[in-house]
Amino acid sequence: MGLKEAAEKHALDNAVKFNGKANPKAVIGSVIQELEDEAKKDMKALSQIIQEAVKRINNLPVDEQKKIIKEKYPELLVEKIKEEKDIFAFFKIQQGDKVITAFPPGPEKYPHIGHAKALLLNFLLAKRYDGKFILRFEDTNPLLVKKEFYDIMVDNFKWMGVKWDELQYASDNMKLFYELAEKIINSGDAYMCSCDVDSMREKRGKGKPCACRDKPPKQNMDEWKTFPKQRPGSMVLRLKIDLMHFNSTMRDPTIFRIINEPHARLGKKYTIWPNYDFQNAIMDGYYGVTHRLRSKEFEMRSELQSYIQKLLGLTNTTTYEFARFNLKGVPSSGRVIREMINKGELIGWDDPRLATLVALRRRGFTPEAIENFVLSTGMTKSEATLTWDDLIVHNRRVLDEKSNRYFFVAEPVMIVIEDAPQLDIELHLHPEHRKGGRKFSVADEYYISREDYDVLKGGKLYRFMDCINFMKKGKKFVYDSTEYRKFKAEGDKIMHYLPVQDDLVHVEVTMPDQSIVKGLGEPLMADLKVGDIIQAERFGFMKLDKKEKDKLFFWYTHK
Numbered sequence: 001m002g003l004k005e006a007a008e009k010h011a012l013d014n015a016v017k018f019n020g021k022a023n024p025k026a027v028i029g030s031v032i033q034e035l036e037d038e039a040k041k042d043m044k045a046l047s048q049i050i051q052e053a054v055k056r057i058n059n060l061p062v063d064e065q066k067k068i069i070k071e072k073y074p075e076l077l078v079e080k081i082k083e084e085k086d087i088f089a090f091f092k093i094q095q096g097d098k099v100i101t102a103f104p105p106g107p108e109k110y111p112h113i114g115h116a117k118a119l120l121l122n123f124l125l126a127k128r129y130d131g132k133f134i135l136r137f138e139d140t141n142p143l144l145v146k147k148e149f150y151d152i153m154v155d156n157f158k159w160m161g162v163k164w165d166e167l168q169y170a171s172d173n174m175k176l177f178y179e180l181a182e183k184i185i186n187s188g189d190a191y192m193c194s195c196d197v198d199s200m201r202e203k204r205g206k207g208k209p210c211a212c213r214d215k216p217p218k219q220n221m222d223e224w225k226t227f228p229k230q231r232p233g234s235m236v237l238r239l240k241i242d243l244m245h246f247n248s249t250m251r252d253p254t255i256f257r258i259i260n261e262p263h264a265r266l267g268k269k270y271t272i273w274p275n276y277d278f279q280n281a282i283m284d285g286y287y288g289v290t291h292r293l294r295s296k297e298f299e300m301r302s303e304l305q306s307y308i309q310k311l312l313g314l315t316n317t318t319t320y321e322f323a324r325f326n327l328k329g330v331p332s333s334g335r336v337i338r339e340m341i342n343k344g345e346l347i348g349w350d351d352p353r354l355a356t357l358v359a360l361r362r363r364g365f366t367p368e369a370i371e372n373f374v375l376s377t378g379m380t381k382s383e384a385t386l387t388w389d390d391l392i393v394h395n396r397r398v399l400d401e402k403s404n405r406y407f408f409v410a411e412p413v414m415i416v417i418e419d420a421p422q423l424d425i426e427l428h429l430h431p432e433h434r435k436g437g438r439k440f441s442v443a444d445e446y447y448i449s450r451e452d453y454d455v456l457k458g459g460k461l462y463r464f465m466d467c468i469n470f471m472k473k474g475k476k477f478v479y480d481s482t483e484y485r486k487f488k489a490e491g492d493k494i495m496h497y498l499p500v501q502d503d504l505v506h507v508e509v510t511m512p513d514q515s516i517v518k519g520l521g522e523p524l525m526a527d528l529k530v531g532d533i534i535q536a537e538r539f540g541f542m543k544l545d546k547k548e549k550d551k552l553f554f555w556y557t558h559k
Contacts, residue, residue, distance in 0.1 A: 099131030285314025364543035364557030369395035
């Protein structure tokens, strides 16, 4: 980031904090703190830059200032969220209080950006209060659990920069679930029910008990012992709570059922499995989870899970449910995505149009940008629909600072520029951090993109970036000069290019719509490593996905 951009950023930040009016002294201090060496080279020039930025920003309405921050400097919003001491104030945690949080995904599908929000919030809450963070696989439904997703989730969560203090598997606690089930059967707080599903649903809806509800504990225990030998659907274990409760989840819910299918980790060792609410409440309560943040879809279940914890004398977990956000036009349902993959409408779970973490990772979105984005969505109770642009603005800020620049000429067309001199030029890998490094020997033969070639008009001056100026005359291209000043006064368009030479790199780029763009890259790109994210100048950011002997394959990230 240069001085002018830093001056604008800090002028905006200071202005919105003080009713739209930035203080030059405060701004200059912030700029020096961020760019000390560069800022102190010429304090007089710095002061002039600050004064001009403050004057321009102070003339804007506050709403316009905030809009510019959101579009150009979203990290200011994220930093504010991270720095605010009361981001988790609703928990009323005091320094020194014991804090244990958990994130419990089901290993049933590829994790997506919504998972990232809950993951990060629970991780950051534990980190904020020097607590403990548990990653827990809720894998007590053999019908849904898939072996592959355990490793996929661990890999992607590590990529996000999250570190857990303990890794748990709910399925390792089956004996505990059974012991606690027997405890509440003996206490008369649970009963075996053999009603069919439709009858059970109807009675729950009307608040009426079934004949099974009044069985004595001994009979329920006897039936519990034969439970594993019954056929699926013939019997369940239900909590006895209140069939007239206003919260329908409290109306004698099922807590154990028969699933006679092999489990991804345990095979056919068990046939009786706890349902979500029972195992979730026990895992949180038994392992002392004090706080958990999760999406709003679980809000109705909080009362039931709290009831189970109190009934069994376990730690009562304080939860907070926040609204989910949706990315416009992006499928999020695992079922829908599977169907689209099977139909060939998506290339896989890492299709660039998806918001799964594997897709975002492969496409070139960074963990920092994803974290900044999900935190910026806040913890409101109202659902929001966001666009790719909302995520891209965060990623662009990260990549712009990190990514080297290279020339990639899409659909190249060769042109000859008459009388063009032979020159040795050197371009920067990065305009601010990595000067030089890209050396070219140019003469009269150049490659330019088909898109640029098609708009060249006679009588106008054109410039190759940091190279030469030329004009189109009839069907010919004629050298004019090398001076940038002349171009700046008379010119129309600055273009990237490649000199015609043997060591150019063949490149293919997969675009978000799955179309392929082919072209040539500068020789230095041959040294890139798989996973590198670069900025192809005037084309966009892209991530190297695969290398072959004579070709590089990229995924397009965004502009």
